[in-house]
Amino acid sequence: MVKAVVLGAAGGIGQPLSLLLKTNLEVTELALYDIVNAPGVAVDLSHIATPAKVEGFLPPDNGLQKALAGAEVVVIPAGVPRKPGMTRDDLFKINAGIVRDLATAIATTAPKAFVLVISNPVNSTVPIVAEVFKQHKVFDPKRLFGVTTLDVVRASTFVAEVLGDRSLSPSVAVPVVGGHSGVTIVPLLSQSSHPLPSNLDTSTIDSLVNRIQFGGDEVVKAKDGAGSATLSMAYAGAEFTTKIIRALKGERGIIVPSYVNLTQEGGEALKKDLGKELDYFSAPVELGPNGVEKINGLGAIAPAERVLIDAALPELVASIEKGVSFIQTPKL
The missing domain is CATH 3.90.110.10 (Lactate dehydrogenase/glycoside hydrolase, family 4, C-terminal)
Incomplete structure (x- = not known):
């Protein structure tokens, strides 16, 4: 019984990542969160004949907290993609705030989850998650990973x-x-x-x-x-x-x-x-x-x-x- 959560599940990484996790027979519950389209992605994936129950959440009605409740593994591909001419430093200015807010929700809702950070630039976003967790006194270095x-x-x-x-x-x-x-x-x-x-x-x-x-x-x-x-x-x-x-x-x-x-x-x-x-x-x-x-x-x-x-x-x-x-x- 493993509940996995994908934050940013409707994006270019999030959708194929969610598909691959749906095919993992060890995943029994898969929660998808994004600011748009997550419920649709969830319904689409729910038709695949594997055990995982899939549910999609949007920001209204505490959707993020509902997605994270009971999570054991949280994967974060959320953020904007890199475009031609854009450096990872440019990405930082946008993605840092996104990651901070998601980390705050994890710290308060699923502090014991394994957190896997994909959002670029990973060299900076992983420390952001750690600092947020420290502020909430839930930081465990064993459970935080940059992918x-x-x-x-x-x-x-x-x-x-x-x-x-x-x-x-x-x-x-x-x-x-x-x-x-x-x-x-x-x-x-x-x-x-x-x-x-x-x-x-x-x-x-x-x-x-x-x-x-x-x-x-x-x-x-x-x-x-x-x-x-x-x-x-x-x-x-x-x-x-x-x-x-x-x-x-x-x-x-x-x-x-x-x-x-x-x-x-x-x-x-x-x-x-x-x-x-x-x-x-x-x-x-x-x-x-x-x-x-x-x-x-x-x-x-x-x-x-x-x-x-x-x-x-x-x-x-x-x-x-x-x-x-x-x-x-x-x-x-």
Whole structure:
């Protein structure tokens, strides 16, 4: 018996994400919330022959609170999509307020839920959720996750392409650490389950890293102003949510990269590896019934990967501070 909630369920990510969660046989109740169209999406999905009962909610009549009541897993893809020429900083100005308000509702209605943040920019929106939870004295770092799975999915796909065999992509595993935007995305290709050829030239490796880091730009450009990475993000979000649900139901040994708060087991050791004091970082985390059980370290990394991490850290620190300040700084 698992109740999952999607906040922003009528959007470009929310609809396919809700569809994928409806097909998850472990989900017995699926609540969809958005400012428009959520009831229609819910009725559409309710015709699918899987166990989950689906209900859609709008803002009137405390719809958000009704959607969240009894929630065990809350996924947040709400927000505006990135358009051509728009940076994640531009996104922040719009999405920060949306995420703040949703986090407030979760803190007061479903404070024990696992919260999975997709809304960009994740590097800042996860700290926003944490600060709201702290204000309501319900913050549990084990239960808050920034979803960086799309970077892992892209790495698997693109490495398989470089190896010349796309059929390998489901089995290729590449740890991706750091954050979830541009240079903060650091694929650890040296730890790929399917190593790259030793004679691969540096320019090919650099291009591969760049494509993993800026794959979102590739999609925005290809859609020519009509959207961003919605379908692949929905797939990645559903993959991560499924692993959270499996851990919630008692499965052990699940390790996935996620952007998490470092004030928990393994966090201090990771900060020593990084050589930097910061509160959030995407790293492989071991999941359990209560959320994060342990944050794993980086392992053995190549010198070029250390350069990438060092380049990511200042960006991460600035993004984290932006999110924290958005909540902590009094508004005039």
